[in-house]
Amino acid sequence: MLTQRQDAILQAIVRQYTVTGQPVGSKILAQHLPIKVSSATIRNEMAELEEQGLLVKEHSSSGRVPSTKGYRYYVDNLLDEKMMIDSSDMSIIQNSFGTNLNKIDEIVSRSADILSDLTSYTTFTLKPEQKQVRLSGFRLVPLGNHQVMAILVTDSGDVENQTFVIPKNINTDELESVIRLINDQLAGLTLEEVLQRLQRDIPMQIVRYIHSPDGVLNIFDSILSHAASERFFVGGKMNLLGFSHNHDPNDLQELYGLLDKNENLSHFLDPQDDNIHVQIGSEISNKLLDDFSLITATYDVDQYGKGIIAVLGPTRMPYSRTIGIVSAFRQELARQLLGYYHRYYDQ
Amino acid sequence: MLTQRQDAILQAIVRQYTVTGQPVGSKILAQHLPIKVSSATIRNEMAELEEQGLLVKEHSSSGRVPSTKGYRYYVDNLLDEKMMIDSSDMSIIQNSFGTNLNKIDEIVSRSADILSDLTSYTTFTLKPEQKQVRLSGFRLVPLGNHQVMAILVTDSGDVENQTFVIPKNINTDELESVIRLINDQLAGLTLEEVLQRLQRDIPMQIVRYIHSPDGVLNIFDSILSHAASERFFVGGKMNLLGFSHNHDPNDLQELYGLLDKNENLSHFLDPQDDNIHVQIGSEISNKLLDDFSLITATYDVDQYGKGIIAVLGPTRMPYSRTIGIVSAFRQELARQLLGYYHRYYDQ
DNA sequence: TTTAGCACTTAACACGTTCGAGTGCTAAAA
């Protein structure tokens, strides 16, 4: 599609621009280019590249800036083969998880922070897919004064809890019976199955113990759906202020509104396959994110499922480095979680 | 100190400026002023007010803007006597707490959101002072696979919990004994006392059951200090983007860093007495907050202690309305919490 | 004590100029 020289020129422009942030002109480029050609030649090539939609001018006589399509070509074809991750980055990644992380949520949430520290962008991490997780059991702990804490435990060691006030007309004994019933019938099922059963079969049986079971069932419903809902962790939220070129307070507020709701983002993060994916500028198809690029990747914790990590930065980012970091990090995170699961099941 | 006319002029300038955000000139002011004087007269008075440091010019021939001292004088002397809260605000406040708030944290955290929705500023709320709260008991719930959830309950109904992995060399029975020991000896003491005892007397006794008690004690330490640490809730964080006049990303990031750490803010929020306090611009003595005003107030839940609410907005804010809202809100919040406590202890 | 009037100041805006970096095009050189 492009000649070798055109490749070299496009590559040089992208690199130069990610460093300086200024449109790149032919003269300066001629100096920095390894091949020795005059600026005029470069101008001709640039015109060709612009025709193909890989470069854009900000005005009729300014230097060139990569277009979304240009970045796309760069990422697809021109990334440094030796996309070797910087060794100092590597050692940071390998030492960044402390030894005192004993919960999945802690590990995955910490991941978002590490990743954002490393890139100085905004990051997202999702726990390994929970669909195959099974209910290990409910616990019910009376706390006095009609308060009760309900605890849900899954076989992967996830714990979800919620305290609530039980209606006066229900005593703890009745509740205990219900819990026993639920544990007997539902332990070992997946969370989805549990949710179904809880809405169909269980209410019929529960009436034996409690007259109006709705209040009680809502509790389990609530805690269960909380556990089942994928939640993600966001790191470096405020970094957005630094690298967003748009300083309009309204847009920023809207953008932050976006980050606060799972629903909004899960759409963008949904993985196609297990490669590292780069979505650039307008490819993300959200007006607010036109100047951003999103790098997403799955991480694979063997039989324990797959999770997602993502980095949101400016379109003008050092793709090579960022992708390198994501690539190394997904492996390290998988390693950490594998460690967790092994410790957990070995006990 | 000031003549009646000067009062009227200063008042008019402050009000005009909070509405338009533009420096106020003599001519326009002459029209909006109830007393009929010429612009020349107003100029003379303005010069006098400027001499006293109540007004400042942005440049030698611009209109006047209130100085910190000017706002101070306005707040102290010129606020509308009938600082009656707007009746629509009032009804919002009274209906904003849903009926399904059954935990102190929920009520107080919700408060921050309501208050920020109402003012469109950033808000802070603190729970009632916890010093007199006593330990009602620890619970320990085995979750399987060497996981345990520790639950701390206070006599005010606060619940704090944490799950952790117990070392392999400790079995659950041993832990149960420790819990029984702790409950016997510490229930009924204030959290501070509990913390002291946990560090002094208890370790000696615990050795009977467990050889190396450090790991176990750390757990209680951690959960306890978590419960005892005043934490505040922040509402409308992102509103800051809207009303901050400083759009420099670095300053904004620093500012948000400030909001994320209790330590930083508790200093500013510390209440002198039970009045509503207004700190204006440079009075807050933090460079980053020079263009902000902070309104703080305690709320009094009778014998259950006092908490704090605060609103952070621009120096150029409608003080009368904001103070009115804070004043009405502190009462409503106290009422809500009183309701909570009554329900709680009546059961 | 108040006011009208006047000279003065300043920011904001529109306008023109210059400068530098960049471009496209063409004709000659390789």
Add this chain to the structure above:
DNA sequence: TTTTAGCACTCGAACGTGTTAAGTGCTAAA
């Protein structure tokens, strides 16, 4: 056929200039 030097052209940024509108201080008269 490809590359290059040269040249005319374009545009934004920076700067100076003039004008206007809103504001000021000051003074002398009401």
